[in-house]
Amino acid sequence: MPTQLIRNPVNPEQLMLLQQVFDETCTEHGIDKASPDGEALAFILVNSLQKGSADKEQLEALAGALIQTR
Template identity: 70%
Template sequence: MRTQVRQPVNPDQLSLLQQVFDNACTEHRINKDSPDGEALALILVNSLQKGMSEKEALSHLAETLAQSR
């Protein structure tokens, strides 16, 4: 079994995540404190830690997740 190493999130990445998360929540009317909001945040953080660091890629992921809920 291969273990995926997760990198710590730096302040610039945290700002990026916040922007992507806020935009997705606003656009899709997701309450940030709801289970959907919490799941979206967790997936975005995990994706960034695993190497998805481009804003466009994270935004696309957030859009896909928000639409599929």
């Protein structure tokens, strides 16, 4: 039986938070939002928020760590 991942829906406030962190990270690091790197960043941020990382500082730290590894 496959393991089911629990993901919470994103509410409007969280969506605004995600957009802010995504926009700031892309601008700060010169990432084209429509590029594979931008899409991967967006995907990871959304998944992280759905799994419980709903704090701006946590999301920013995650984004920073991802940028370091690319």
